[in-house]
Amino acid sequence: MSTRNVARFWECGKKIICVGRNYAEHAKELKNELPTEPVLFLKPPTAYVKEGSPILVPHYSSNLHHEVELGVVVGKAGRDIPQTSAMQHVAGYALCLDMTARDVQDQCKAKGLPWTLAKAFDTSCPVSDFIPKERIPDPARVELWLRVNNVIRQRGSTAQMIFSVPCLISYISGVMALEEGDLILTGTPKGVGAVNEHDELQAGIEGVINMTFTVGRQAFTSSDI
């Protein structure tokens, strides 16, 4: 396993695989049924944003929500990985936000459409620096928190996850090959809510890392990147 290659995982251009409804209290707050198997969706690598650049509200949304999540960085490729060896495929972790255009997601759900517009827009995946595996000895005991303008909105432990990290790695790798540099977002605890332009978001993994982002608005203009 190479941690050197994934230390800047956000520049690897690999998959961002997201798990939804992995915390019972969050599924309840959005009036969703508890899943019997992991709910998956994807973000493109253009969703990444790092501290120092703003999170942009998409021009077609007026209800952007924060979701703080533990990210798992894949360090060794594999498919059909058994749960018993799943942790050997983990290089480390990251603190992540799964920014969600909730109004658009609600419309997609009502029409039976995929969540791409709600979940995969540019800057929909703010991430921290890479956290080496050794700094989080047990991914089932991670305390996550998120504040908006210094007011606490989310606090939860990965102990509340319905599907554990080894279970998710095993399940996902039975659907698509996992590659070095992929990132798995493991779902959000309860307390999701709206953010507005000029808000300041602070998020953390207790005792490990924290990060700060401001919110801006996407301009609907043509530009080269």
Ligand SMILES: CC(=O)CC(=O)C(=O)O
């Ligand atoms: C309803 C959702 O947006 C699912 C999700 O992303 C989650 O973390 O749960």
Ligand SMILES: [Mg+2]
């Ligand atoms: Mg999420």
